[in-house]
Amino acid sequence: MNHIVQLAKKKASQSSCVYKVSAIGLDKRGNVIYKSTNKHRFMKKGGGLHAEMEVMKKAGPSLRTIVLCRVGRSGEIRPIDPCPSCAAKAKELSIKILTIRSTDVPR
Helix, strand or coil: CHHHHHHHHHHHHCCCCCCEEEEEEECCCCCEEEEEECCCCCCCCCCCCCHHHHHHHHCCCCCCEEEEEEECCCCCEECCCCCHHHHHHHHHCCCEEEECCCCCCCC
16 A cells, blocks of 8 residues: 555645645555546636546546545645545545545555
């Protein structure tokens, strides 16, 4: 699971947003099927998208788990939880959302 943590940190650091967030979509075997970062909301009306929502839209029916990660400016892991809308959509689709809170294991 440590490689997923490193992948999530690296992907989050690629975001151009102030709050750098990544979401890694996994299938039932734990294989990565889609990676995403959060997007700016003000580029166009309705243009913003949470990283976990993009994964749910693009990964397809084999998606079982989303690993959510947020990093600070210096690359340290910061706390994060999915918003109520993303959490509700994940529950509706029977997708588990795990959050990375340290360099250890997602919860």
